[in-house]
Amino acid sequence: MDANATVINVEQSFKERGREASSKPLSVHAEIQLVFHIAKTIGSLVTMKEIYPYIGCSKLCCFLCYVFILSFGQGGSLFRIRGCHGKVYPSWSLPNADRLQENMATELYSALRKTLDILVREMKKPVTLIPLHVAESSANVSDDYSARSSYMHAYHRDLAAQREFDALRTKLLGTSLGEMAHKPTKDLEVNRNESVQFTYFPTRSGKCARCGKQTLRKCSRCSGPWLCHKACEMAYDFYEHNFACAIRRPLDSADYLEQACWKNEIPADLDALEDFGFTKFASAFDQIKLLGVFIGLTRMGVGNRELRQWKEEGTLTANIVSKYEAEPNRCWGRYYPWLQKRLHIFNRHTKLPPPDLFDVVRPYLDPDDQSKYLHELMPDAKRKSFMLYAILHNGWHPDPGHSESSIQDLYFTFGFCVCCNHEAEQELAKLYIMLILKCSFQEFWSAYQSNSLAFLMDANELGTERNNIPHLHTFLSIRPGDWCSTVWHLRLFTQSRITIPGRHVAVDYGFLNCKTVEEEFALKATYTHLLETPRVDPMELHAACVKGEVYGFASLYLPNLEQRFRRLMRNPYPLQIDYEWVGKWRLPSLVHSQSGW
Numbered sequence: 001m002d003a004n005a006t007v008i009n010v011e012q013s014f015k016e017r018g019r020e021a022s023s024k025p026l027s028v029h030a031e032i033q034l035v036f037h038i039a040k041t042i043g044s045l046v047t048m049k050e051i052y053p054y055i056g057c058s059k060l061c062c063f064l065c066y067v068f069i070l071s072f073g074q075g076g077s078l079f080r081i082r083g084c085h086g087k088v089y090p091s092w093s094l095p096n097a098d099r100l101q102e103n104m105a106t107e108l109y110s111a112l113r114k115t116l117d118i119l120v121r122e123m124k125k126p127v128t129l130i131p132l133h134v135a136e137s138s139a140n141v142s143d144d145y146s147a148r149s150s151y152m153h154a155y156h157r158d159l160a161a162q163r164e165f166d167a168l169r170t171k172l173l174g175t176s177l178g179e180m181a182h183k184p185t186k187d188l189e190v191n192r193n194e195s196v197q198f199t200y201f202p203t204r205s206g207k208c209a210r211c212g213k214q215t216l217r218k219c220s221r222c223s224g225p226w227l228c229h230k231a232c233e234m235a236y237d238f239y240e241h242n243f244a245c246a247i248r249r250p251l252d253s254a255d256y257l258e259q260a261c262w263k264n265e266i267p268a269d270l271d272a273l274e275d276f277g278f279t280k281f282a283s284a285f286d287q288i289k290l291l292g293v294f295i296g297l298t299r300m301g302v303g304n305r306e307l308r309q310w311k312e313e314g315t316l317t318a319n320i321v322s323k324y325e326a327e328p329n330r331c332w333g334r335y336y337p338w339l340q341k342r343l344h345i346f347n348r349h350t351k352l353p354p355p356d357l358f359d360v361v362r363p364y365l366d367p368d369d370q371s372k373y374l375h376e377l378m379p380d381a382k383r384k385s386f387m388l389y390a391i392l393h394n395g396w397h398p399d400p401g402h403s404e405s406s407i408q409d410l411y412f413t414f415g416f417c418v419c420c421n422h423e424a425e426q427e428l429a430k431l432y433i434m435l436i437l438k439c440s441f442q443e444f445w446s447a448y449q450s451n452s453l454a455f456l457m458d459a460n461e462l463g464t465e466r467n468n469i470p471h472l473h474t475f476l477s478i479r480p481g482d483w484c485s486t487v488w489h490l491r492l493f494t495q496s497r498i499t500i501p502g503r504h505v506a507v508d509y510g511f512l513n514c515k516t517v518e519e520e521f522a523l524k525a526t527y528t529h530l531l532e533t534p535r536v537d538p539m540e541l542h543a544a545c546v547k548g549e550v551y552g553f554a555s556l557y558l559p560n561l562e563q564r565f566r567r568l569m570r571n572p573y574p575l576q577i578d579y580e581w582v583g584k585w586r587l588p589s590l591v592h593s594q595s596g597w
Helices: 007-023 030-041 044-050 063-071 102-123 155-179 185-198 230-235 239-244 253-263 270-275 284-299 304-313 316-325 335-340 359-364 380-393 405-413 422-438 441-449 453-459 463-467 472-476 486-495 503-508 517-531 538-546 550-557 564-568
Strands: 483-485 584-586
Touching: 030 063, 030 102, 063 102, 102 517, 239 253, 253 270, 253 284, 253 304, 284 316, 284 335, 304 316, 359 380, 380 405, 380 422, 380 441, 405 486, 422 453, 422 463, 441 453, 453 463, 453 472, 463 472, 483 486, 483 538, 486 503, 486 517, 486 538, 517 538, 517 550, 517 564, 538 550, 550 564
Parallel strands: none
Antiparallel strands: 483 584
């Protein structure tokens, strides 16, 4: 920079460079093209298990490619790459996202968000005069899968910059304190507090997470845990690190089971459910007991390596029994004795019929209906009520993210869409369980058919519990042919895996304004966050919608909302005439009650 340069000159020069950079055509680098090609042609489960997890090019990756690829994958990097030369190219771009499967689109969007977050974090770091990029060409460069990028592997250089920054800060604060030596003690204490607030002292060493030795070295791939040597890094195998770091293998069902054990929740990974016996049980209560058995194993020191080996060898049963039998009976807990009667679930050669979700609730049906298949139950209200009974009695509640539209219908028509979060949905499930215990199945499905479930709750002395769930009475009273606020369809959409909403939600809440897939995902994520904010009343959002003030309403509760959402949240309201249907959708029938979203 010219020593005589002024702020105005620098700003003008920066703007000119920006215009020059923005005038160039966008480019999609080869590595990103490969990632998108794989994402479009192979499902996520197949990708993680069958493709070779290495992308090699003749040049090192640029900074954005490197970060994006390492951020792509469920909980950890799916691909390994040669390395990064640290440069950022203004014309960097992503290819067209058409033909992407829903789960892959979600993964790619998540990777893009992480890339943007890391880029912003990099831009806010203290300025260093040391160039952090290396030569782009990889000629005469050996493959180094742990090649270091500026944001996660320049640890020592960051420390040097931080030490220089702290030294200048300390010097300045020291001068200020000297000049203020004769000022009141109260002011001096405030200045000391500011000194503590503004000065950052990074931890320069720590104990190795593997062997416990003091070390200056961190994981070479993610700069996360202290790991004193390459051997410790290879041997270290804790689930948090596996999901955060670019480990040298794809994550599998054993990893997800180990993660579920430490989080004390049923695995969400379908392979983990299948490989370790959870799918043998229809009831959530039984699956929780099975989870308790595996949690006990993790407390005995069993990790994903042992679980993976036992599964591949077909020795899961023998090893579980061996581990527990080696412990005193008092240490077994209550779940292993339960499993002892069900060890056959791990036998590969035993063909078990799929668990029947409806067995436990068939006694609620009339004798003539108990032998019928689900689709044979008539009318529709009886069939859907029976499905709700089965789900609730097995410890679940309707899942809006389920692939079956019939389950999404249950979530909507029985009012779970008025709940602001999972805990509120659980409270509504408990309310239905209490009602089921107080009334007959005939009374329940008849009330559902006549849109009088709220009155049935009140008649069975459950009015207080019903009132604790805002808008439930009004929603359950909506009849086929009545107008229903599209905010409830928006709530269902935000909880589902669908990427594009129905036309009424798209019009009312601005999805028609989205020009890219990223904008669609960002807008959906924003509404999800907004509707899960406890202070937000969905009907107030509906009122803002019909006034054309969605952005103003959202910004009240999301103060950091980006300006671009002002354009995205625009809708055609308010209209000159106050039509009854503004911001609403007419419910055609019980069967298609959620079709408006």
